[in-house]
Amino acid sequence: MREEVAWLYRTLGDRGLIVGSSGNVSGRVADGMMITPSGGAPEDEVTLVHTGMDGSVLSGQGTPSSEWALHAAVYRVCPEARYVVHTHADAATALACLNRPLPAFHYMVVQLGGDEVPCAPYVTFGTEALAVVAAEAIAGRSACLLANHGMIVCAETARSALTRAILLETLCRQYLLACSAGEPRLLTQEEMAAARERFKTYGPRAGRR
Numbered sequence: 001m002r003e004e005v006a007w008l009y010r011t012l013g014d015r016g017l018i019v020g021s022s023g024n025v026s027g028r029v030a031d032g033m034m035i036t037p038s039g040g041a042p043e044d045e046v047t048l049v050h051t052g053m054d055g056s057v058l059s060g061q062g063t064p065s066s067e068w069a070l071h072a073a074v075y076r077v078c079p080e081a082r083y084v085v086h087t088h089a090d091a092a093t094a095l096a097c098l099n100r101p102l103p104a105f106h107y108m109v110v111q112l113g114g115d116e117v118p119c120a121p122y123v124t125f126g127t128e129a130l131a132v133v134a135a136e137a138i139a140g141r142s143a144c145l146l147a148n149h150g151m152i153v154c155a156e157t158a159r160s161a162l163t164r165a166i167l168l169e170t171l172c173r174q175y176l177l178a179c180s181a182g183e184p185r186l187l188t189q190e191e192m193a194a195a196r197e198r199f200k201t202y203g204p205r206a207g208r209r
Contacts, residue, residue, distance in 0.1 A: 001027045004158040005034050006046040013042025023087040024065035038063040066126035073131035077139040081154035083161040091173035092151035099147045105184040107195035113141030115192045122147040
């Protein structure tokens with residue numbers, strides 16, 4: 001788990017999704033999580049902190065990310081998740097600063113667990129209150145935006161967490177580009193349902209394209 005979380009953190013940095021200390025990553029373990037340290041950056045030597053879901057340091061040195069409560073809350077409402085990523089990636093943060101969800105402007109939105117990616121209301125970073133509103137927004141999905149703050153994604157594998165973070169950032173950028181040219185047509189519930197059904201037979205797991 002340490003190796004997977006460290007790889008995910010560094011790769012998010014390499015992709016420009018985490019710049020400096022503006023983001024954090026964790027992986028769930030039996031008694032809590034392995035989380036990036038407070039004030040850490042992907043380009044630094046990655047020293048993860050073994051932390052309980054109550055924020056207590058279980059082993060090793062260092063201080064867990066200030067957003068440990070946010071990660072713990074996501075794990076509570078997304079029991080299948082083994083990795084959580086929080087970033088301030090440009091496009092996702094720009095949309096979050098408009099306090100708007102990412103709507104059904106493109107069928108790929110369904111890959112993030114719903115017909116839209118909701119935006120949780122603004123709450124001060126590093127607080128239990130932020131953890132509460134974030135958990136409400138991401139429940140039943142794999143991604144959400146945080147108003148005037150950034151994004152969260154969760155996944156069962158480190159690679160899937162990376163893929164979802166890249167997908168969310170890409171979709172937010174495309175949506176903002178579309179809005180700059182006019183008013184995007186949103187897909188209907190029926191169209192999104194058809195896309196969701198189509199994905200059941202898409203990709204190598206289904207053995208077909």
